[in-house]
Amino acid sequence: MDKVAGHPPVMASPAGSAARSRGLQGFVLQSPAIMLLLAWSVVPLLMTLWYSVRNYNLVDPTQQGFAGISNYWYLLTDPDFMTSLENTAILVGGVLAISVGLGTLLAVLYNEEFAGRGIARILVISPFFIMPTVAALLWKNLMLHPIYGVYSAMMRAVGLTPVDWLSRYPLATLVMIVAWEWLPFAVLILLTAIQSLDTEQKEAARMDGAGMVAQFINITLPHLSRAITVVIMIETIFLLTIFAEISVTTAGGPGVASTNLAFLIYSRALLQFDVGGASAGGVVAIVVANIVAAFLLRAVARNLET
Amino acid sequence: MATVELRNLRKTYLHEEIIKGVSLAIAEREFVVFVGPSGCGKSTLLRMIAGLEDISAGDLLIDGQRVNDTEPARRGLAMVFQSYALYPHMNVYRNMEFSLRLAGMPEAERRQRIGDVARILQLEPYLDHRPGQLSGGQRQRVAIGRAIVRNPRVFLFDEPLSNLDAALRGQMRVELASLHRRLGATTIYVTHDQVEAMTMADRIVVLNKGVVEQIGTPLELYHRPGNLFVARFMGSPPMNLLPATISAPAPEGSVQVRTGTFSVSIPTQQAGLEAGAPATLGVRPEHIRIDPQGAVHGMVEVSERLGAITLLHVRLPDGQMIVVQTGGDNIDCADTPISMTFEEEHCHLFDAGGMALARSTEHPLLAGA
Amino acid sequence: MARTSTRLRHATITLLAWSIALWMFFPILWMFLTGFKSEPDAISTPPHFFFNPTLSSYQDVFARENYWHFAANSVVISLMATVVALLVSIPAAYAMAFLPGPRTRMTLLWMLSTRMLPSVGVLVPIYLLARATGLLDSRTGLVVIYMLTNLPITVWMLYTFFREVPVPILEAGRMDGATRWQEVTQVLLPLALPGIASTGLLSLILCWNETFWSLNLTSSVAAPLTTFIASFSSPEGLFFAKLSAASTLAVAPIMVFGWASQKQLVRGLTFGAVK
Ligand SMILES: Nc1ncnc2c1ncn2[C@@H]1O[C@H](COP(=O)(O)OP(=O)(O)OP(=O)(O)O)[C@@H](O)[C@H]1O
Ligand SMILES: [Mg+2]
Numbered sequence: 043m044d045k046v047a048g049h050p051p052v053m054a055s056p057a058g059s060a061a062r063s064r065g066l067q068g069f070v071l072q073s074p075a076i077m078l079l080l081a082w083s084v085v086p087l088l089m090t091l092w093y094s095v096r097n098y099n100l101v102d103p104t105q106q107g108f109a110g111i112s113n114y115w116y117l118l119t120d121p122d123f124m125t126s127l128e129n130t131a132i133l134v135g136g137v138l139a140i141s142v143g144l145g146t147l148l149a150v151l152y153n154e155e156f157a158g159r160g161i162a163r164i165l166v167i168s169p170f171f172i173m174p175t176v177a178a179l180l181w182k183n184l185m186l187h188p189i190y191g192v193y194s195a196m197m198r199a200v201g202l203t204p205v206d207w208l209s210r211y212p213l214a215t216l217v218m219i220v221a222w223e224w225l226p227f228a229v230l231i232l233l234t235a236i237q238s239l240d241t242e243q244k245e246a247a248r249m250d251g252a253g254m255v256a257q258f259i260n261i262t263l264p265h266l267s268r269a270i271t272v273v274i275m276i277e278t279i280f281l282l283t284i285f286a287e288i289s290v291t292t293a294g295g296p297g298v299a300s301t302n303l304a305f306l307i308y309s310r311a312l313l314q315f316d317v318g319g320a321s322a323g324g325v326v327a328i329v330v331a332n333i334v335a336a337f338l339l340r341a342v343a344r345n346l347e348t
Numbered sequence: 349m350a351t352v353e354l355r356n357l358r359k360t361y362l363h364e365e366i367i368k369g370v371s372l373a374i375a376e377r378e379f380v381v382f383v384g385p386s387g388c389g390k391s392t393l394l395r396m397i398a399g400l401e402d403i404s405a406g407d408l409l410i411d412g413q414r415v416n417d418t419e420p421a422r423r424g425l426a427m428v429f430q431s432y433a434l435y436p437h438m439n440v441y442r443n444m445e446f447s448l449r450l451a452g453m454p455e456a457e458r459r460q461r462i463g464d465v466a467r468i469l470q471l472e473p474y475l476d477h478r479p480g481q482l483s484g485g486q487r488q489r490v491a492i493g494r495a496i497v498r499n500p501r502v503f504l505f506d507e508p509l510s511n512l513d514a515a516l517r518g519q520m521r522v523e524l525a526s527l528h529r530r531l532g533a534t535t536i537y538v539t540h541d542q543v544e545a546m547t548m549a550d551r552i553v554v555l556n557k558g559v560v561e562q563i564g565t566p567l568e569l570y571h572r573p574g575n576l577f578v579a580r581f582m583g584s585p586p587m588n589l590l591p592a593t594i595s596a597p598a599p600e601g602s603v604q605v606r607t608g609t610f611s612v613s614i615p616t617q618q619a620g621l622e623a624g625a626p627a628t629l630g631v632r633p634e635h636i637r638i639d640p641q642g643a644v645h646g647m648v649e650v651s652e653r654l655g656a657i658t659l660l661h662v663r664l665p666d667g668q669m670i671v672v673q674t675g676g677d678n679i680d681c682a683d684t685p686i687s688m689t690f691e692e693e694h695c696h697l698f699d700a701g702g703m704a705l706a707r708s709t710e711h712p713l714l715a716g717a
Numbered sequence: 718m719a720r721t722s723t724r725l726r727h728a729t730i731t732l733l734a735w736s737i738a739l740w741m742f743f744p745i746l747w748m749f750l751t752g753f754k755s756e757p758d759a760i761s762t763p764p765h766f767f768f769n770p771t772l773s774s775y776q777d778v779f780a781r782e783n784y785w786h787f788a789a790n791s792v793v794i795s796l797m798a799t800v801v802a803l804l805v806s807i808p809a810a811y812a813m814a815f816l817p818g819p820r821t822r823m824t825l826l827w828m829l830s831t832r833m834l835p836s837v838g839v840l841v842p843i844y845l846l847a848r849a850t851g852l853l854d855s856r857t858g859l860v861v862i863y864m865l866t867n868l869p870i871t872v873w874m875l876y877t878f879f880r881e882v883p884v885p886i887l888e889a890g891r892m893d894g895a896t897r898w899q900e901v902t903q904v905l906l907p908l909a910l911p912g913i914a915s916t917g918l919l920s921l922i923l924c925w926n927e928t929f930w931s932l933n934l935t936s937s938v939a940a941p942l943t944t945f946i947a948s949f950s951s952p953e954g955l956f957f958a959k960l961s962a963a964s965t966l967a968v969a970p971i972m973v974f975g976w977a978s979q980k981q982l983v984r985g986l987t988f989g990a991v992k
Contacts, residue, residue, distance in 0.1 A: 067897065068816035075809035075872055076824065082865040083831040089842030148737065156731040164976055165742035171975040172745065173926035175946050176964045180744045183957055184751060190760040190957065192747060199763065226741070234983050275829075283835045286928035290947070304837040312933070317841050324838030335833040339826045400888050421894030433885035437907040446903075447893035498893075 087328065093321035101315045113322035122298045123323075126306040127330070129213060133302055134281045136217035137224055141277060142270055144221075145228030150262065152229065153236045163233070170226040178290035181219045182208060212292045212300035220287055224280075228273045235269035236262065275338045282331055303327050350411045350424065350501035350534050351376055352397065357406035359392055359558075366392050368558040369406070374536065379528055381545045382538045383581070384555035390538040391506055393555070397536060398427050398504050410501065421447075426495035427504040430511065432487045434479040440466075440490050441475040444497045451498075465493045468527075485516045492524075496531065503528075505537040509544065521547060542582060546570070554578050571714055576702035579630050585659060587696070588636070588670040592629040594621050603705075605629055605697065608666030610644050614695045618705040627705075630696035633659065633673035638680070642689035646670070648680050662686065745972075751961035759957035774962035778949075784966055787945035792970075794856055794941055795924035798863035799917050802871045805864070807913070810875035811901060815887065825876065832869040836929050847934055856939045859931060863924045870923070871916050878912025879905070911981065918975075918982045925971045942967040 097109045117123050152163050169177065185191050186207045194204030207215040239262065247261050285304045288294055294301035294309060301309070307327060311320030352374040359367035367389050374380050382390045395401040397408060399420035407414050415423050435443050441462060448458045466472045469489045479487055488508065495503060508524075509517045525548050528535055539545055545552050546566045554561040554569065554577070561581075562574040573579035579587050595611060596604045602615045607629055614629075636644075646662035649669070658678040662670050672688060680686055697705045751759050753770040778784065813821050836843075843862070844853070852858030882905060890904040906913070931943045946967045949960050975982065 065816075065818055068812040068818055068821075071808040071812035071816070072824065074805050075828070075868060078805065078865060079828055079831050079868055082868075083834060086839035086842040086846070087834075089845070090839055093841060151730065151734050151737070154730045154734070156727065156734055158735070162734050162738040164979065165738040167979070168742055168745055168972060168976075171922060171926075171972040172968050173943055173946070173971075174928045175943055176748075176968050177744075179946070179949070179960060179964060180748050183960060184747050185744055190762060190764075192743075192764055195763045222741070222744070230983055279833050282833065283837060283929065285837065286932070286943075289932075304835055307837045308840065311837075311841055321841055324835075324841065327835040327838040331833045331835050331838075332830070335830045338833070339830060343822065343826060398892065400891065420888075420892045425892070427889070427892050429885040429889060431883060431885050433883065433889040435886060435889070435904060435908075446890070446895075450894040450899060494889075494893075 090321045090324045090328070093317050094325050096318050096321075098317040098321075099315055109318055113318045114326075117319060117322045117326065122301065122306060123326075125298050126301045126303045129298075129300060130282065130302040130304075130330075132213055133217060133220065133284055134278060136214075137221045137281055138274060138277060140217070140221040141225045141228040142273060145225055145232050145273065146263075146266065146270070148225070148229045149232035149236050149266075150258065152233055167226040167230050169223050170230065172223065174223065174284075174286035175290055177223050178219060178287040181215075181222070182291045186215065208291055209296055212296065216284075216287060216291065216300055219291070220281070220284060223287075224277050227277065231269050231273055232266055235266050239265050271341050271344075275341065278334060278338060282334065303330065351409075352502055352534060352536070353407075353409040353412075354393075354397070355407040355409070357393070357396060357408060358404045359389070359396060359401065360404040365404075366558050367396070367404075370555075370558075370560055371406075372553060372560070372563065374534060377532045377534055379535045379537065379548060379550045381549035381552045382536065382555055383540060383542060383545045383552055384561075385581070386540065388555045389558040390540075390555055394427075394504055394506055394536060394538050397502075398425055399423050400427075421450075424501040425504055426498050426500035426502075427506070428491045428495050428508045430507040432479070432491040432511075434487060434490055434494070436479050439476045439478050440471060440482070440493075443479070443490055444494050447494070447498050461497050462493075465497045468496075468530075469493045484512050485520065488512065488520060492527070496527075500533065503533050503535040503537075505535065505539075507539055508537075509539070510541070517541075517544075524548065542584060546582075554581060556581075567714060572704070572707070573630075573696065574704050576628060576630075576698050576704075579696060579698070579704070583632060585633050585671045585673075587630045587632050589698075590629045590664075590668055590670070592627050592697075594623055594625045594627055596623050603697070607664075608668065609664055612643075612690050612692055612695060614692055614697050616697060616705050616707060618697075621705075626700045628698040628702070630698060631670075631690050631694065633671045635691040635694035636670070636672045637689045637691060638672065638674055638678070638686055639689040640687055642687040644688045644690060646686060646688070648682055648684045648686055651678070651681050653678075660686070662688070745968075748961045748964050751957055752965045753962075754958045756956055756958045759961070774958040775966075777959050778963045778966065782945060782948065782963075784945065787940055787942045788966075788970070790856060790939055791925055791941040791943075794859045794863065794939070795921050797856070797860045798867065798924050799920040801860065802864045802867045802920055803875075803913065803917055806868055806872040806875055806916075807901075807906075809872050810879050811905065813872070813876050814879035814882075815884070825873065828869040828872055832866065836866070840929075840933060843930075844933065852934075854935045854938045854940075858934060859939055859941070862930050862934070863927060866927070866930075867920050867923055871920055874916040874919065875909075875912065878909050878916070881912075882908050914978075915981045915983075918978050922971060922975060922982075 094113055095109055095111070096113075097107055148166065152159065152166065156162070172180075183191070185193050188194055188204050188206040191204070193207075197204045205211075243265075244257060244261055247257050252260060283304050284302060285308065288300055288302065288305045289308075292300040294305045298306070303323070304327065307320050307323035310316050310323055352372075354370050354372040354374075357367055357370045358365065370393060372380075382393060384390050392401060396403050399415070399418065403416050408416050410423060410425075435446065438446065444462045444465065445458055448461065453461075462475075463472075466475060469492060471486070471489055471493055474482060474486060474490075479490065482490065488511075491508070505524075509520050512520060521544055528548075537544075537548065549566055551563060552566055552569055553563050556577050562569060562578045564572070569578055569582050573582060573587075576589070580589065590607045592605045592607045594603055595606045601617050602613050603618070603621055604611060604613050605627060612629070644664070646664045648660050649663050650661040652659040652661070653676065656676045658674050658676055658680075660672040660674060660678070660680060662672055664670060674680075696707075699705060750766075752774055753772070754765075754768050755771050755773060758765055758768045813825060847853040847858050850858075852861070886908065887900055887904055890900045895903065925941075926943070928943045928947075931941050932947055935941070935944055946963055949963045
């Protein structure tokens with residue numbers, strides 16, 4: 043017999059119980075994360091629910107006791123509330139439309155060969171690293187300031203009268219600023235997705251006589267669909283709760299023209315010290331987020347399939 | 349070395365039974381091959397033996413010990429995966445060392461063992477290469493080396509050669525066979541390549557949809573398929589199968605069978621055959637002779653010249669296609685009418701349920717079996 | 718004919734790509750430049766591209782606020798939150814990827830759904846809880862909250878990376894006698910290291926730039942750079958040079974870091990949507 047066969051067999055040390063229950067192990071490994079998130083999502087939620095049916099004002103201790111649904115009633119009948127819902131939808135929808143639409147086109151563009159492509163790409167994605175407060179301050183003061191802003195200077199240079207963008211078109215300007223922050227994220231992901239596109243597939247389409255546009259619609263876009271889902275989901279998570287940009291640029295104004303749900307609740311809670319009302323708003327925000335989440339997660343669930 | 353015994357093993361995923369009761373006793377040093385079509389449960393069965401899948405019901409015994417609940421590494425097995433599953437972040441030496449290190453073997457002994465194995469597998473020049481820097485055949489050897497350093501009681505292989513090209517596969521087949529002879533380890537080998545099965549196996553287990561169709565030596569399965577499934581599965585090109593009817597149970601242990609266009613008389617000891625019963629006539633391509641006086645006529649549609657042999661694809665008058673194997677010097681070409689004779693003692697007959705009918709003649713190689 | 722049209726196309730692409738890149742980057746560049754201007758230069762109309770660079774704004778910023786205090790908070794809080802998030806999410810992602818049960822997918826989706834809850838909805842209770850537990854304006858408080866808000870994302874990213882690891886390699890480890898712990902530490906983690914790195918990177922960036930909780934739960938002791946910059950926003954907003962210098966100081970570390978790790982980061986950001 044051979045030398046190797048002469049070696050004694052190697053067995054693992056007899057540690058560990060015999061039958062390992064996969065289910066139990068899986069549960070044990072997941073439980074820290076699950077417990078933490080459970081606590082994180084349930085405890086504050088219950089507290090919010092509790093406060094939302096209480097009279098609770100930080101500066102007026104005389105107001106106390108059970109409020110029933112009056113906080114909700116007050117909130118839901120407040121015209122500001124509807125405006126803030128609309129504004130939230132416009133902000134999310136507007137930024138998503140810009141970042142996905144423009145992001146796809148830019149991804150195609152930056153996938154082409156050109157001089158200095160690597161540097162150009164880095165320049166394009168840079169805004170993603172900028173913190174929201176800085177982005178907002180930058181645009182508000184350095185770029186769009188009606189007197190000293192660069193954009194105002196450029197308008198004057200071509201003979202136009204500078205506009206005070208943030209007070210004339212507060213919401214549109216906010217959409218623009220936030221889109222500037224999030225467009226790079228979309229480009230980054232979609233560009234990576236495009237790079238993974240099989241060139242043979244494209245060549246086959248060319249052989250079939252597909253032009254640039256036909257190739258884009260029939261090959262590139264379907265290939266990007268999963269990546270687009272991811273962009274939409276991640277961005278929505280963050281866009282639903284935009285706060286710093288509003289707080290820094292317009293503080294929700296003029297009036298409530300640029301107040302989204304998050305900022306409305308914030309101003310109720312910390313500017314008017316109405317904890318009960320703010321909590322009712324919080325509950326509504328959570329309900330809204332859950333409705334949006336239900337739609338988004340269905341799309342993501344499909345993504346998880348394969 | 350070890351014996352392995354499967355007693356009515358079953359595997360259920362959710363509500364679907366994948367392995368439906370497999371029983372098998374594997375002797376020491378035996379080389380057993382599982383074959384079967386894709387999805388029939390070969391890998392699942394092997395992984396149940398390895399301990400990577402739970403056993404839903406039944407018993408698995410290694411050396412007479414029930415090991416259903418024993419962890420993989422404590423069953424004394426080593427497995428070679430189809431994808432090799434080498435640790436990409438470790439070099440060849442570390443790949444082979446991993447299990448020894450986990451088992452707490454002293455450094456000197458590990459070095460010694462890996463050296464021995466590397467020599468046998470001609471891996472010495474590559475010990476500090478990462479798997480990514482090796483060719484397919486070298487990776488295969490590392491995977492085998494990783495299995496044999498542990499000197500396991502039983503080797504498990506799951507389609508280990510299917511990622512290699514044809515030439516390398518042939519070479520590795522021979523190497524594996526000679527390695528088995530040298531090490532003498534009990535081996536269970538999964539493949540869907542019947543050449544591998546035929547050439548390497550002591551015994552072949554044909555699986556279909558989680559059920560054992562037949563167990564036997566390669567030649568038994570080839571010459572004495574127990575049913576239509578095995579008949580179809582073993583042999584390349586496969587056995588010709590023609591629908592037929594029993595026309596008359598003839599005397600002296602043979603039976604008259606008619607297909608659409610001709611009749612043959614087949615020796616059988618099966619009792620109780622009724623005239624008019626449907627059946628399937630099977631004959632391997634090499635058991636059809638070209639014979640100008642033959643009773644079977646047809647038209648050559650395609651002639652495949654493989655050099656040593658020629659395969660004629662012949663259309664019978666009722667439209668059935670059969671394959672006939674003749675010598676490499678055959679000159680029949682497409683659109684030539686030919687006549688043939690079926691060698692009756694080599695014909696197979698299957699009843700309506702697909703089971704082989706008892707034979708009265710035996711293949712010479714199996715005569716002693 | 719064909720040659721010229723190709724060349725024209727190429728020129729168009731180059732021009733377009735560079736114009737857009739410069740337009741996207743211009744605000745950042747302008748901020749950087751303005752930080753080196755004197756205040757009068759900063760608000761000159763029309764704005765100057767060329768000027769006498771001065772460090773006076775930076776000196777003012779450093780004189781007014783203890784930059785290093787905020788920066789240290791940012792670094793410590795982001796790093797700690799990321800490390801803890803990884804420690805909690807690696808076992809969870811491992812279990813989801815390799816020991817999936819019938820409820821695994823639901824669990825994962827539920828985790829993501831917690832990330833969609835608007836922070837502002839729970840601001841009041843969290844504020845009160847933090848005050849009650851003494852975590853208000855403390856690094857620990859922010860670390861805990863950042864860790865919790867990032868957990869769904871890190872679990873999910875790690876899950877997608879782990880699922881790309883070929884299962885047979887882990888099984889080979891098990892056959893070789895690795896315990897669950899050894900399987901994870903000696904086989905899985907080295908294999909998934911790039912994925913873990915990009916998960917950590919994203920988490921760092923998100924923590925660094927998180928604004929809502931840092932503004933509302935910290936004031937001085939634990940205040941990170943997001944708070945630092947907020948203090949420059951309102952009344953002194955018109956001191957453009959100082960504002961720019963402060964902004965540059967706030968974003969420079971993470972931006973340089975992001976540029977350097979760009980390739981690694983991208984891998985992670987695709988969340989498994991790109992193979
Ligand atoms: N984890 C699982 N869950 C549910 N069904 C499974 C699982 N693993 C395998 N199966 C099913 O079990 C059956 C047998 O699979 P198995 O991998 O054993 O087939 P196989 O004979 O090895 O096929 P192949 O030759 O293609 O490798 C298949 O129908 C497969 O779909
Ligand atoms: Mg298989």
